[in-house]
Amino acid sequence: MDLFTPIQLGYYTLPNRVIMAPLTRCRAGAGNVPTALNVNYYAQRASAGLIISEASQVSQQGMGYPATPGIHSSEQIAGWKLVTEAVHQQGGRIFLQLWHVGRSSHSSFQPGGALPVAPSAIAIDGELLTYEGMKPYETPRALERHEISGIVEQFRQGAENALEAGFDGVEIHGANGYLLDQFLRDGANKRTDDYGGSIENRARLHLEVTEAVVGVWGNNRVGIRLSPSSTFNSMSDSNPEATFGYVVEQLNHFDLAYLHLLEPSESDLRHGGQAVPTAYFRPIYQGNLMANWDYDQAKANAAIASGNADLISFGKAFIANPDLPERFKLNAPLNPPNPDTFYGGGEQGYTDYPTLKELQLA
Ligand SMILES: Cc1cc2nc3c(=O)[nH]c(=O)nc-3n(C[C@H](O)[C@H](O)[C@H](O)COP(=O)(O)O)c2cc1C
Structure with a gap:
């Protein structure tokens, strides 16, 4: 078995x-709407x-970087529809990653200039990029207990919008120090209600969101992403093996x-991150x-x-090599990412990386 052995991934057989x-x-584009450039x-x-x-x-509350696409307005859904149609025309499959950044935001991105929201009022160290340049992270507002069902609803609605936009499924972004991860790890979550404290409580939002999203898509078109060892966005946990072991077992x-x-x-x-590799979760x-x-x-x-993993995802290599599977198949050299x-x-550094065929014709 290798990268070119087909695999059944939920509902889909991947080549x-x-x-x-x-x-x-x-x-x-404007309004955080995907454009023709993104389609290409x-x-x-x-x-x-x-x-x-x-x-x-x-949601607008879930945004934390300039010019990231949303999945909460009718214009965004229409923009994404052009992306999914184009990918399908080329014979591909595409899942949407559902995102709420939580405290990794700034009031200038928030509705009414409000503070970003988080499980607890603890700021990320350092600065973030806003439309007005780099700014220090602000101390977020801790979500009230009664607001948490609204967060689940934002993910559920996003999942429904992704369905309308013609995606093949969705991935819940539970990683990299964004809102769900902030609830999960005790460095960012100091709540004393039933969403904080014990591992079961800290994992509650992840599992409620998963249930809501599965309610829209069915289990076999939903994935979830976790980053058990990551310290990005000032994240830490006192016992990542136990915390993530519990969530993964529940999943x-x-x-x-x-x-x-x-x-x-x-x-x-x-x-200072504690290494918890994928192999730990295999059993x-x-x-x-x-x-x-x-x-x-x-x-x-x-x-x-x-057998430690069934599939591998590639980030930077896909940025620079639109035809990455073919390059792997032929053991061809890769374009370096910039x-x-x-x-x-x-389009520079986005849609202008050449394929092997284009290089051969040049
Ligand atoms: C430019 C860039 C943007 C990224 N954006 C996201 C993102 O939107 N969601 C996410 O879960 N991870 C994001 N990541 C992390 C990548 O998905 C991936 O984990 C990382 O690049 C490591 O994989 P690689 O070594 O194959 O590049 C991003 C990484 C890079 C370099």
């Missing part, structure tokens, strides 16, 4: 296991076994299309495991052959 990781590119970018990458879209906020009950896990990175370990999780972080083709094939054009801008 390969080379998955496009979710990648924020900050190139949505995703259509170029349709040979992925599955595309997972860039994170897309389920078994949903029989989702897949569980998407970020491996520990060198930066996480430098920042706990009964479904498809998708692994991510710094994989190349050889490492990906080894992970699949050993980090200067990751976030924002136009």
Whole structure:
């Protein structure tokens, strides 16, 4: 078994296991609506076994970066519809990543200039990019107990909107220090109600959101992403093996299309993160495991052959190589990604990376 062994992923049979990781590119148009440029970018990458879209906020409150697409207005749904149609025309499949950033936002993005919301009033260290340049993170407002059902409803509505936009499924963004992850880990969650304290309480929002999203899509068109070792966005947990072990074990009950896990990175370990690799979860999780972080083709094939992962997602390699599966198949060299054009801008560094065929014709 390797990256080119077809796999049943929930409802879908994927022709390969080379998955496009979710990648924020900050190139949505006015009103956070996907544009023709975004349509072209995703259509170029349709040979992925599955595309997972860039994170897309389920509400204005859930937004935290300039020019990220939303999935909460009729214009955004219409914009995404053009993306999903183009990917389908090219024979691909695309899931939308459902996102609420929580405290990783700024009042200038928030409705009425309000403070960002979070489980507890604890700020992220450092600065974030706003429309007016870099600004320090603000101390967020702790959500009231009675507001939490509204957060679940935002995800449920986002899932319904993704269905209307013609996606093939959705991935719940439970990773990288955004709202669901903030509830899960005790470095960011100091609540004393039934959404804080014990692991069961901290995991409650994740599981309620999963239930709501599965209620819209059915279990076999839903995935979820977790980052057990990540310290990004000032995240920490006193016992990540126990915290994430519990959530992953609970997720078994949903029989989702897949569980998407970020491996520990060198930066996480430098920042005091405790390494909890995907292999730790293999005996706990009964479904498809998708692994991510710094994989190349050889490492990906080894992970699949050993049974530690079923699929591998690729981020930066897909930014720079629209035809990544074909390049892997032919053992062809890869275009290097340019980090200067990751976030924002136009087609440069976005839709102008050449395919092998284009290089051969040049
Ligand atoms: C430009 C950029 C944007 C990203 N945006 C997202 C995102 O929207 N959602 C998410 O879950 N992860 C996001 N990530 C993380 C990637 O999905 C992936 O975990 C990371 O790039 C490591 O994989 P790689 O080593 O194959 O690049 C982003 C990473 C990069 C470089």
